[in-house]
Amino acid sequence: MKNMKMKNLLIVALLYAGAVNAQVKDYPIQPVTFTKVKLDDKFWSPRIETNRTVTIPASFARCENTGRVKNFEMAAARKGAFCTKFPFDDTDIYKTIEGASYSMAVHPDPKLAAYVDSLITIVGKAQEPDGYLYTARTIDPLHPHPWSGPERWVKENELSHELYDSGHMFEAASAHYLATGERNFLDIALKNADLLVKTFGPGKRHVAPGHEIVEMGLVRLYRITGKKDYLDLAKFFIDERGKRQYDKTANDEWKNGMYWQDNEPVxxxxxxxxxxxxxxxxxxxxxxVAALTGDKQYIDAIDRIWNNMISKKIYVQGGIGAVPNGERFGADYELPNATAYNETCAAIGDVFWNQRMFLLHGDSKYIDVLEKVLYNGLISGVGLDGKSFFYTNAMQITDGFTHPAMEPTRSGWFECSCCPTNMVRFLPSLPGYIYAQKGNSIYVNLFIAGTANISLNNKNVKITQVNNYPWSGALSLNVEPQMPARFNVLVRIPGWSRAKAIPSDLYSFENTTPSNIIIKLNGRPVKYILQNGYAVINNQWKKGDKITLNLPMDVKEVIANKAVKVDSNKVALQRGPIMYCGEWKDNSGKVSNVIIPRNTTFKPTYEGDLLNGVMVLKAEVLKRDSLYGKVKKAEFTAIPYYSWANRGKGEMMVWFPQSVNAKELVAK
Incomplete structure (x- = not known):
C-alpha cells in the first residue's frame, strides 16, 4: 500500500512538472516546495504540530457542529434550508481540507485521510450535474440565500461569492491532489472550472468577481493540467475590473467601486x-497571471500598489486594512491605533502577495515585509492553544474603551470564520516560503531550522539550518551538495539588521546605524556581494561546508512618519523581526499610563515558562498616576505582540508616548 502511494505521488510530480515545463513563461524565481523542507525549529515546529493535532481537528468539528457539513448534505439531497449565515461558509470546509492535505503530505495520517475522503464524497454529491457547486442555492433554488440573487451569477459582482467559493475549492482540490495523488477532489474542481469556462469569457457572461480568489485558484488548476482555458479565464476576470458603471463621484467605497477594486481597470x-x-x-x-503571460502592465500596476501600501498603509506589526467599516484600507497614512482592524485573512493574503513579488523581482524587501507580517500580525491571529482566534488584530486595548471591531479576547470561532480556516491552510505550507532557486543560485529567505533537499542543475543540494531564531541572530547553514559544484548561495540580510524598519519611510529606527554583518565560511570570514538585500556567496561547494553569521539583535525604538499623526511623539519596540507590546498582566494591570523616554535601555530576557517561551524586554520607564497627575519611575515588561491575549482580558499597547506633558511632574 505504501509503495502504491509513493508511486501515485511520483506520477503526480511528473505530471505537474510536465505541465509547468510546457509553459513558456513563469516566475523567474521558483520556490522550493514545502515537501522538500523538513523543519526542526523550536519556534515553528510546535506551532505546525499544534495546527495538525488541535487546529485541524477542531476546525473539522466546528464545520460539523455549525451546520457547514449539513449544508452540503442538504444540497446533495436537494432539500432543506441553508442553515448557516453566509453563502461563503462552504469555503471553511475547503480550506480545512487544504490544510489537512498539506499536513498529510509530510505527516501521513490514514484516519484523517479517510475522513477527508468522506467529506469529499459529500461535496461531490452536492455538485449539480453541469458542475455548479454552491450550497446556498442548490439546497433550495427557489429560495436561495438573500445575497445570492434569484439566478446563478446575477449577484456575483457583489455578495453572492459563487466564484469565491469556486476559487477556494480549486485551491483545496489542487493541494489535495498534489499531496495525495488522488483525483477525487480534483475531478470535482475541474468539472466546476469547465463550467466557468463555458459560462464566462469574451462573447459570454462578463463579470468582475465580487470577492477575488478564483483567479489564483484557476492558475493552480492550469499549473496541474496545462489547460490554457483556465489561465485565460483568470486573466479575463482580472481584466473585467473597472468596466462596471459606478458613481465615480460618490464618497462611498461601495458606490464608487473602490471597495471591490473595481473603480478602474487594474x-x-x-x-x-x-x-x-x-x-x-x-x-x-x-x-x-503576469508571471505566466508576461503582462508587463500588470507588473507595473502591482509595483505601484505595493509601494503605496508599504509607504502609507501598513501597520508597524504588518497588519493591513485599517478601517472597520468594510474591512478595508483607508486613506494614505490613515492608521489609527484605537480602531485598527487588521484582519487575520488580510495578513495571510499579504504573505501570499509578497512571496509572489519576490518571485517576480528577486528583491529581499518583499521577504522583509513577509517576515514582518509572519512573525507579528499573522500568528497573532491564533492563540497559543491552537483553537482560539482573532478575526481582527488590535493595536491598542485600553481600560474603558473597546471599539466593536476590536477583540480583547480570543474566540473559539466566528459566524464568519474565514480567518481560523485560513490559518489552518497556511501554517502547514510555511516550509515552502523558506527557500527559492533560480538558475545556479539558491535563496535562503527565512531563518527556520531544518533540512531542505534542493535539486539544482539536476543534482541534489542539502541545506541544513541550525538556529534559535527569532530569539537569537546566530545562524548556521550547512551546505552539502551531492558532489562538489560551484553555485551561489544568497543569504538574506534582513532590513532590520541594516537599520531599515520597513522598505519605505513609513517607519524608521531612532538609531539608524546598520549592523556590521560578518559572514564566515568554514570558520573564516568570506567576501560577499550585497545584492538586492542578499549576501551572494559564490563558492565551489563540497560536503562539510558551513556558513555562519550573527545578526545583532539590539532592541530598536521605532518611530513613525510624521504624517501618521496618531503616532506622533510615540515609540514602538522591535528586537530582530519581533514587534513588542505591553500587556496588563506583566505591568500591574495597566499599560495605558506607560511613558518610554528616549534612549531607555531594555534588557532582553528569555522566559521559557511564559507564553510557550518568549524573549521579554524589561526596562525602567515612567508611569502616570492619572491623566494629568504625577509620573514616577516604574518597571516595565514588554512581550512579543503575537503572544498577547493568551492570559485573559486587559489592556495592551504597541505605541507609547516618549515624553511627559508639560502639566506632568516627575514624582521624587
Missing amino acids: VDQDEAEGHAVRAMYLYSGMAD
Missing part, C-alpha cells in the same frame, strides 16, 4: 484600496 490602479483581503487576493492573482 492596469490603471496605483493604490491599495478597498476590502483588504479582496485586494491581497487580486494582487496575488495579477502576479500569477
Whole structure:
C-alpha cells in the first residue's frame, strides 16, 4: 500500500512538472516546495504540530457542529434550508481540507485521510450535474440565500461569492491532489472550472468577481493540467475590473467601486484600496497571471500598489486594512491605533502577495515585509492553544474603551470564520516560503531550522539550518551538495539588521546605524556581494561546508512618519523581526499610563515558562498616576505582540508616548 502511494505521488510530480515545463513563461524565481523542507525549529515546529493535532481537528468539528457539513448534505439531497449565515461558509470546509492535505503530505495520517475522503464524497454529491457547486442555492433554488440573487451569477459582482467559493475549492482540490495523488477532489474542481469556462469569457457572461480568489485558484488548476482555458479565464476576470458603471463621484467605497477594486481597470490602479483581503487576493492573482503571460502592465500596476501600501498603509506589526467599516484600507497614512482592524485573512493574503513579488523581482524587501507580517500580525491571529482566534488584530486595548471591531479576547470561532480556516491552510505550507532557486543560485529567505533537499542543475543540494531564531541572530547553514559544484548561495540580510524598519519611510529606527554583518565560511570570514538585500556567496561547494553569521539583535525604538499623526511623539519596540507590546498582566494591570523616554535601555530576557517561551524586554520607564497627575519611575515588561491575549482580558499597547506633558511632574 505504501509503495502504491509513493508511486501515485511520483506520477503526480511528473505530471505537474510536465505541465509547468510546457509553459513558456513563469516566475523567474521558483520556490522550493514545502515537501522538500523538513523543519526542526523550536519556534515553528510546535506551532505546525499544534495546527495538525488541535487546529485541524477542531476546525473539522466546528464545520460539523455549525451546520457547514449539513449544508452540503442538504444540497446533495436537494432539500432543506441553508442553515448557516453566509453563502461563503462552504469555503471553511475547503480550506480545512487544504490544510489537512498539506499536513498529510509530510505527516501521513490514514484516519484523517479517510475522513477527508468522506467529506469529499459529500461535496461531490452536492455538485449539480453541469458542475455548479454552491450550497446556498442548490439546497433550495427557489429560495436561495438573500445575497445570492434569484439566478446563478446575477449577484456575483457583489455578495453572492459563487466564484469565491469556486476559487477556494480549486485551491483545496489542487493541494489535495498534489499531496495525495488522488483525483477525487480534483475531478470535482475541474468539472466546476469547465463550467466557468463555458459560462464566462469574451462573447459570454462578463463579470468582475465580487470577492477575488478564483483567479489564483484557476492558475493552480492550469499549473496541474496545462489547460490554457483556465489561465485565460483568470486573466479575463482580472481584466473585467473597472468596466462596471459606478458613481465615480460618490464618497462611498461601495458606490464608487473602490471597495471591490473595481473603480478602474487594474492596469490603471496605483493604490491599495478597498476590502483588504479582496485586494491581497487580486494582487496575488495579477502576479500569477503576469508571471505566466508576461503582462508587463500588470507588473507595473502591482509595483505601484505595493509601494503605496508599504509607504502609507501598513501597520508597524504588518497588519493591513485599517478601517472597520468594510474591512478595508483607508486613506494614505490613515492608521489609527484605537480602531485598527487588521484582519487575520488580510495578513495571510499579504504573505501570499509578497512571496509572489519576490518571485517576480528577486528583491529581499518583499521577504522583509513577509517576515514582518509572519512573525507579528499573522500568528497573532491564533492563540497559543491552537483553537482560539482573532478575526481582527488590535493595536491598542485600553481600560474603558473597546471599539466593536476590536477583540480583547480570543474566540473559539466566528459566524464568519474565514480567518481560523485560513490559518489552518497556511501554517502547514510555511516550509515552502523558506527557500527559492533560480538558475545556479539558491535563496535562503527565512531563518527556520531544518533540512531542505534542493535539486539544482539536476543534482541534489542539502541545506541544513541550525538556529534559535527569532530569539537569537546566530545562524548556521550547512551546505552539502551531492558532489562538489560551484553555485551561489544568497543569504538574506534582513532590513532590520541594516537599520531599515520597513522598505519605505513609513517607519524608521531612532538609531539608524546598520549592523556590521560578518559572514564566515568554514570558520573564516568570506567576501560577499550585497545584492538586492542578499549576501551572494559564490563558492565551489563540497560536503562539510558551513556558513555562519550573527545578526545583532539590539532592541530598536521605532518611530513613525510624521504624517501618521496618531503616532506622533510615540515609540514602538522591535528586537530582530519581533514587534513588542505591553500587556496588563506583566505591568500591574495597566499599560495605558506607560511613558518610554528616549534612549531607555531594555534588557532582553528569555522566559521559557511564559507564553510557550518568549524573549521579554524589561526596562525602567515612567508611569502616570492619572491623566494629568504625577509620573514616577516604574518597571516595565514588554512581550512579543503575537503572544498577547493568551492570559485573559486587559489592556495592551504597541505605541507609547516618549515624553511627559508639560502639566506632568516627575514624582521624587
